[in-house]
Amino acid sequence: MAPITQRPLQLWEQVGCTINISMYLELQGHGVTSETLSHALKALQTQHPFLRMGIEYQENVATLVELPSSALIPSAKAGLYSKWQIRLQDLANEFKDLAEGVMSVDFASDGEQHQLFLTLNHAGSDAVALSHLCDALLINVSQACQNKSISPKRECKLRNIFDNMEAWLxxxxxxxxxxxxxxxxxxxxxxxxxxxxxxxxxxxxxxxxxxxxxxxxxxxxxxxxxxxxxxxxxxxxxxxxxxxxxxxxxxxxxxxxxxxxxxxxxxxxxxxxxxxxxxxxxxxxxxxxxxxxxxxxxxxxxxxxxxxxxxxxxxxxxxxxxxxxxxxxxxxxxxxxxxxxxPIKAAYGSLKVKRQHMMxxxxxxxxxxxxxxxxxxxxxxxxxxxxxxxxxxxxxxxxxxxxxxxxxxxxxxxxxxxxxxxxxxxxxxxxx
CATH class of the missing domain: 3.30.559.30 (Nonribosomal peptide synthetase, condensation domain)
Known part of the structure; x- marks a missing residue:
């Protein structure tokens, strides 16, 4: 695994915490499967390398290392969660092993009705970034469902919010x-x-x-x-x-x-x-x-x-x-x-977004x-x-x-x- 960068995680490392941002998307459309979603996620990882980031600690210094893209491939649950609010709450409160990556995906499907849960650790980015990432992902999913080659639009450089922060001020x-x-x-x-x-x-x-x-x-x-x-x-x-x-x-x-x-x-x-x-x-x-x-x-x-x-x-x-x-x-x-x-819209071609919530x-x-x-x-x-x-x-x-x-x-x-x-x-x- 190739190191991306090495620096102290000044705030989160010293207070010893992790913050998860979780997004729930309720989708409707034909062709949304574990395979098309995996294809869309891999394209998103290509656009945003920090989504392949894992965190390892060496002598109290956080080393950000690149992980294989297969780490994000979701497995589909047969049948929808009847209490999606509870599922979202559980995912947001679940302690994540950051060595396995800063992003995790949960997916449930029943016919043309789908539930997608994305969780991003705050060490990777923040709530505004997650909304932009979801928008880009849904564009990719829509293209994949139509068997089109995914042509990613140019995205902003969504990076760790504390990365080189002193240079911004x-x-x-x-x-x-x-x-x-x-x-x-x-x-x-x-x-x-x-x-x-x-x-x-x-x-x-x-x-x-x-x-x-x-x-x-x-x-x-x-x-x-x-x-x-x-x-x-x-x-x-x-x-x-x-x-x-x-x-x-x-x-x-x-x-x-x-x-x-x-x-x-x-x-x-x-x-x-x-x-x-x-x-x-x-x-x-x-x-x-x-x-x-x-x-x-x-x-x-x-x-x-x-x-x-x-x-x-x-x-x-x-x-x-x-x-x-x-x-x-x-x-x-x-x-x-x-x-x-x-930035999330109600429709992406034939793919409809019925609801979205964040926690x-x-x-x-x-x-x-x-x-x-x-x-x-x-x-x-x-x-x-x-x-x-x-x-x-x-x-x-x-x-x-x-x-x-x-x-x-x-x-x-x-x-x-x-x-x-x-x-x-x-x-x-x-x-x-």
């Missing part, structure tokens, strides 16, 4: 101060450390707004001059405020984190090539006071303004730099991440009594899809489901034409 990033943390703020959910350990640690709840609700929400955000990402952040904020209303009544300072594309902060200029970090994301971090007597749209406007300002200050890159160098991680109340419009599973970064929650959103086929991920048993299954569905109700309320004067207190007092 502007020189003044290391001089940025730590974010200011107020003396009093609403903390994350507290954990009951006496509860019995539950495996898997991470669980997720999926919700979708149908096309009409999604279109209405986008239109209302445009009317107010705010982003859908800001609306989603406030929905997550309100879900947390509702969950902790007894211990932390409003007003409260909320510490927020959300994802932002790294290229939009770095800019396209040497030494960064235009297509080198399209997949890389960093965090924005800001503090926002939430009070019961403000309208929900006023809260969204504050989030939208804060996100724009923090993006301009490149605070996300400063956060990553400190995280890599100093293991600095400020506390936060809510992580609300919007990945925007997914982040974490090992090592959290313990069973850490009350970690993450909210992710993306749009697919005109629908806004949200994934609420939480660590158990610190967050119970009932509470996780309640918070996920409450987020969804807030998004629907914002989409309604008569929501302009809705107060935060009114929304929190309403029944689910």
């Amino acid at each position: 502007p020189m003044d990033i290391s001089k940025r101060p730590k974010p200011a943390i107020p003396a009093a703020y609403m903390p994350p959910l507290s954990a009951d450390r006496m509860q019995e350990i539950v495996e898997p640690y991470m669980a997720s709840v999926w919700c979708e707004l149908d096309a009409n609700w999604t279109q209405a929400l986008v239109a209302r955000c445009k009317e107010h001059g705010v982003t859908v990402g800001a609306a989603f952040s406030v929905a997550s904020m309100l879900a947390m405020a509702r969950a902790q209303a007894g211990s932390y009544p409003l007003p409260q300072n909320m510490l927020m984190q959300t994802h932002v594309n790294m290229r939009s902060q770095v800019g396209v200029r040497p030494p960064l090539e235009a297509d080198e970090c399209v997949n890389a994301v960093s965090y924005l971090w800001w503090c926002q006071q939430l009070s019961g007597d403000e309208t929900v749209w006023a809260a969204v406007a504050k989030s939208s303004k804060a996100m724009k300002e923090e993006k301009g200050k490149k605070s996300g890159l400063a956060f990553w730099h400190r995280m890599l160098k100093d293991f600095y991680s400020p506390p936060y109340t809510v992580n609300a991440s919007s990945l925007g419009v997914s 982040v599973g974490t090992y090592g970064l959290v313990t069973p009594d850490d009350a970690t929650i993450m909210s992710h959103a993306h749009t697919f086929d005109g629908r806004l899809c949200t994934v609420f991920t939480f660590a158990r048993p610190a967050v119970s299954q009932d509470l996780g489901e309640d918070m996920a569905h409450w987020q969804q109700q807030v998004m629907k309320r914002l989409a309604a034409p008569d929501s302009d004067d809705t107060l935060v207190s009114q929304l929190l007092a309403a029944d689910g």
